Amino acid sequence: MVQQLTTGERQNALVILLAVFVVGVAMAAAGGSDPLGVHGVIVLLFGGGLGALVMRSYYEPEPTLDRPSHYYDDPIKAGIALTLAWAIFGMFMGVWTAAQLAWPDLAFDAGWSTFGRLRPTHTTGVIFGFGGNALIATSFHVVQRTSRARLAGQVSPWFVLLGFNLFCILAVTGYFMGVTQSKEYAEAEWYADLWLVVVWVTYFVLFLRTIARRKEPHIYVANWYYMAFIVVVAILHIVNNLALPVSLGQAKSYTIWAGVQDSMVQWWYGHNAVAFFLTAGFLAMLYYYLPVRAQRPIFSYRLSILSFWGITFFYMWAGSHHLHYTALPHWVQNLGMTFSVMLLVPSWASAGNALLTLNGAWQKVRDDATLRFIFVAVVFYGLSTFEGSFLAIRPVNALSHYTDWTVGHVHAGALGWVAFITFGSIYTLVPSLWKRERMFSPVLVEVHFWLAVAGTLIYVFAMWNSGILQGLMWRTYTQEGTLAYSFLDSLVAMYPYYIARAFGGLLFLLGAIVAAYNIWMTVRAVPASIDRRTDVPDTGLAPGAAATPAE
Amino acid sequence: MAELFHRKLERTAIGFVIAIIAAASVGGLVEIAPLFTIKQTVEEAPDMRVYTPLELAGRNIYIREGCYACHSQMIRTLRDEVERYGPYSLAVESKYDRPMLWGSKRTGPDLARVGGKYSDFWHVAHLTNPRDVVPESNMPAYRFLARTALDTDDLGRHLQAQRALGVPYTDAMIANAAGDAFGQAAPDSPFAAGVTERYGEKTQVSAFDGVATQLTEMDALVAYLQVLGRLTDAPYSNTAAPEQAPDPTN
Numbered sequence: 110m111v112q113q114l115t116t117g118e119r120q121n122a123l124v125i126l127l128a129v130f131v132v133g134v135a136m137a138a139a140g141g142s143d144p145l146g147v148h149g150v151i152v153l154l155f156g157g158g159l160g161a162l163v164m165r166s167y168y169e170p171e172p173t174l175d176r177p178s179h180y181y182d183d184p185i186k187a188g189i190a191l192t193l194a195w196a197i198f199g200m201f202m203g204v205w206t207a208a209q210l211a212w213p214d215l216a217f218d219a220g221w222s223t224f225g226r227l228r229p230t231h232t233t234g235v236i237f238g239f240g241g242n243a244l245i246a247t248s249f250h251v252v253q254r255t256s257r258a259r260l261a262g263q264v265s266p267w268f269v270l271l272g273f274n275l276f277c278i279l280a281v282t283g284y285f286m287g288v289t290q291s292k293e294y295a296e297a298e299w300y301a302d303l304w305l306v307v308v309w310v311t312y313f314v315l316f317l318r319t320i321a322r323r324k325e326p327h328i329y330v331a332n333w334y335y336m337a338f339i340v341v342v343a344i345l346h347i348v349n350n351l352a353l354p355v356s357l358g359q360a361k362s363y364t365i366w367a368g369v370q371d372s373m374v375q376w377w378y379g380h381n382a383v384a385f386f387l388t389a390g391f392l393a394m395l396y397y398y399l400p401v402r403a404q405r406p407i408f409s410y411r412l413s414i415l416s417f418w419g420i421t422f423f424y425m426w427a428g429s430h431h432l433h434y435t436a437l438p439h440w441v442q443n444l445g446m447t448f449s450v451m452l453l454v455p456s457w458a459s460a461g462n463a464l465l466t467l468n469g470a471w472q473k474v475r476d477d478a479t480l481r482f483i484f485v486a487v488v489f490y491g492l493s494t495f496e497g498s499f500l501a502i503r504p505v506n507a508l509s510h511y512t513d514w515t516v517g518h519v520h521a522g523a524l525g526w527v528a529f530i531t532f533g534s535i536y537t538l539v540p541s542l543w544k545r546e547r548m549f550s551p552v553l554v555e556v557h558f559w560l561a562v563a564g565t566l567i568y569v570f571a572m573w574n575s576g577i578l579q580g581l582m583w584r585t586y587t588q589e590g591t592l593a594y595s596f597l598d599s600l601v602a603m604y605p606y607y608i609a610r611a612f613g614g615l616l617f618l619l620g621a622i623v624a625a626y627n628i629w630m631t632v633r634a635v636p637a638s639i640d641r642r643t644d645v646p647d648t649g650l651a652p653g654a655a656a657t658p659a660e
Numbered sequence: 661m662a663e664l665f666h667r668k669l670e671r672t673a674i675g676f677v678i679a680i681i682a683a684a685s686v687g688g689l690v691e692i693a694p695l696f697t698i699k700q701t702v703e704e705a706p707d708m709r710v711y712t713p714l715e716l717a718g719r720n721i722y723i724r725e726g727c728y729a730c731h732s733q734m735i736r737t738l739r740d741e742v743e744r745y746g747p748y749s750l751a752v753e754s755k756y757d758r759p760m761l762w763g764s765k766r767t768g769p770d771l772a773r774v775g776g777k778y779s780d781f782w783h784v785a786h787l788t789n790p791r792d793v794v795p796e797s798n799m800p801a802y803r804f805l806a807r808t809a810l811d812t813d814d815l816g817r818h819l820q821a822q823r824a825l826g827v828p829y830t831d832a833m834i835a836n837a838a839g840d841a842f843g844q845a846a847p848d849s850p851f852a853a854g855v856t857e858r859y860g861e862k863t864q865v866s867a868f869d870g871v872a873t874q875l876t877e878m879d880a881l882v883a884y885l886q887v888l889g890r891l892t893d894a895p896y897s898n899t900a901a902p903e904q905a906p907d908p909t910n
Contacts, residue, residue, distance in 0.1 A: 369751040373695055
């Protein structure tokens, strides 16, 4: 990685890492025994460790002069490795927390291992660790190939990737220590949030500058989604996390939003983290890796436009459907419900566009497990967006809210859509990125596929059952007009489903481990074969050499 | 025509980004900004009091331990919820809550009105090992709270930060934060009187975890749980019927 940098760039990297190190020292000094101090130590070790890595290769020969005529793939490779590492960590934490609901003593009588502290390590691990790294890695890949231009920076892609991972590490280690804002999917405290802003602005500038270098007149649709993902997540993150720290030496802060306003801000953020992190970003993957893998152009350009702007506009209204029948004013609830239902149109436009792209290539879907990952992702995208609109309807929500049905819905999206499209994209990307002729073992891709399908179905069906059962038990009345079941009755009824859910999650985790092994062996053991000359940026020297999917 | 325009738009990165920001901003602005300007959004409740330092510390423990992941604090306007948990929650009840803890999942029951429902002793036993009290429970055990001393040194700073954000803590409350935290859990100590003086006669002063000499995190958490739903009487005087009555026959 360092070999690709010139001496000047190595110096820049060292300056940045030194700055990180100094900030770490300052945090450790100011924090002392507060968790902020522990995080300071982590930050200084992170900066110092990477600095040592750069120093070790500092005097190695500089890159050759033809560097601009190659794509910048090293950060993508590291990003994929990090994606897989976080997948295994995050899914393991998911299985553990799921098991704790069935067997509560699996917390082993310690503070750090109780359900409440582990749960955000799972959600952050999979959403930001697994999903975020996959988004950053694939965005670097897609933007270069579709623009036929090298990334517009040498150090900044590393800064974005590693800086983002530092954020994830601070977040997750914080939860174990009890550092949390308690804002769902935004639990990290103020200093980690500030750091993410720095990283994200760099990401935005890097992405935009790369787009500006493009050799194509039009910006490809996948990049629209990546841009929406980057820009809107920045807005959401900043607004939701505005907070006042108790002091500069303490991790604890108080959010500037209170009560009912905070509820709206939190779910405006929460639902649009789903929209722009877990939907827009992964639709970007879909719009590139689907046509590449299926060797077919996207079915409809007009549908792409309709669904993109529909999603960008409608989603931002939908957050209040998390607050039906609460103390949030009725008119906001109704707006949220209305826009959630309308969202089905752009959502299904995307899903339909993808399925119609596959129409005519069904034999490939049958034979190629990688394309089947993408196909199943689209099906689950269609299903879970339908379910989402359905659950947003007030009377339906009266039953489903607070129950496991919501959890099942989220996992239909997170496992069925997000993880499937990610693995489909990674299996497409890995051989071409490492210039290998194929994956190490197509059989293992097949094994992963069926583990993942079985795991997702078991999980989702268990949660549908438990959620609907729970909701019905809570509202069932006896003939005499009294509540028929105590809360405890409903909990006892959940145990079989909690066990089934943990098992489904375990299958999904096993699949991810199989994937990591298969990818590791592909890099190590499969002979290089793809001709490098066709996969290069357009520098004006080799005209029209790169392949881009048609619109 | 529309397609022609989009063909132009997608040739300019900056234009495209501005269009995204414009399209994405509307929803949030329309739904969030009026919550600050429309007066009826948060009800009037003159008797609403702020958290005592001990309750606030307990609330921070509740947050730290992620209790909100399994317990909601928001009774919806549905008949079965009102009958199960008590009067439905009002916006005013969480007007000092930063952040709000309405929650999104009930693996355990709602806690919006749990204050006063059980004794301190029950809460301590339950938190120490839930299965001693409720054999079928799947809640984690929180034994370590009783053996962890509560850090009171910085409570004044916490109150000060809250005041900077608009919570009406007085200078006296901030100056006496640590003493009030101790006093609320030590009824026979000279510090106890200051708590009721500053936070009202209704404030519960008791040796929450049963040991008055040492202030632990257990004291704080139980003090917080005991005040849930009792900061104001407004929900009890709200006579509006729940919004939806489910059909008793199903």
